[in-house]
Amino acid sequence: MAPDLTLHQRRRAPTPSELASVPWLGHLTASERAEVQGAITVSDALPGDHVCRVGRAATYWFGVVEGLLKMSADNEQGNSMTFTGVPSGGWFGEGTVMKRETYRYNIQALRASVVAGLPVHHFHWLLDHSIGFNRFVMNQLNERLGQFIAAREIDRLNNPEIRVARSLAILFNPVLYPGVGEILRITQQELAYLVGLSRQRVNMALNTLQAEQLIRTEYGGLRVLDLARLRRFGLPNA
DNA sequence: TCATTAAATTGTT
DNA sequence: AACAATTTAATGA
Numbered sequence: 001m002a003p004d005l006t007l008h009q010r011r012r013a014p015t016p017s018e019l020a021s022v023p024w025l026g027h028l029t030a031s032e033r034a035e036v037q038g039a040i041t042v043s044d045a046l047p048g049d050h051v052c053r054v055g056r057a058a059t060y061w062f063g064v065v066e067g068l069l070k071m072s073a074d075n076e077q078g079n080s081m082t083f084t085g086v087p088s089g090g091w092f093g094e095g096t097v098m099k100r101e102t103y104r105y106n107i108q109a110l111r112a113s114v115v116a117g118l119p120v121h122h123f124h125w126l127l128d129h130s131i132g133f134n135r136f137v138m139n140q141l142n143e144r145l146g147q148f149i150a151a152r153e154i155d156r157l158n159n160p161e162i163r164v165a166r167s168l169a170i171l172f173n174p175v176l177y178p179g180v181g182e183i184l185r186i187t188q189q190e191l192a193y194l195v196g197l198s199r200q201r202v203n204m205a206l207n208t209l210q211a212e213q214l215i216r217t218e219y220g221g222l223r224v225l226d227l228a229r230l231r232r233f234g235l236p237n238a
Numbered sequence: 239t240c241a242t243t244a245a246a247t248t249g250t251t
Numbered sequence: 252a253a254c255a256a257t258t259t260a261a262t263g264a
Contacts (some may be wrong), residue, residue, distance in 0.1 A: 050246090115247095187246085187247060187248085188247075188248070188249095189247080189248095199248090200249090200250080200251095203248070203249065203250085204249095207249090217248085219247065219248075219257080219258050219259070220247065220258085220259080222245080
């Protein structure tokens, strides 16, 4: 694993195309955008790099420009539990930033990624001044609530095909992760880390889902063919 | 641009 | 965990 380095030292200004991939900028008025756009920075994370750690004071609201992160926490036994992956277009940590608390999860890069950050101060400025931003955040919180409920179901299921299907359906969520689109860049090994299965089992599950015409496996990624059915895969009425 | 080689990823046992 | 097969990325003429 990477040494104890936060990425904050390596922050740089975003390129125009990186800035264009920030989903909430489109919800702001021109003057609101002018107020905060210059405060957005990005950093290049290598596999294993920490974006944030449990217990650190929240300094940024983070978003994935490109790549794949994993969100995890350490339990009492000392082993870490992975909750979810965060692919392109996903912004996270607003709950922590809103309450000005410390981060409750570890976020690490699963692969080389570009991570954007908006300073806490500017996040609060938008909450106080922008209706469009408030709508975006509310929508995001609402969508994530649905995700958590779905995640609780996944924990109860021990069928690997269903676990993989649900996890994929989450990663393909177009509201939370608008940068993903039809094709999710993820290797079968990375997906195995996220869902907590062996790569072999993930490989077999993916082939099952492909045979069902739900996804198509590609080299270094997956294409979703039917997101609605992928979400329902394994349910009695499906 | 193309051919060769190395590296990454996938399929299988 | 190991191995073979396949795909992509990198290199250099």
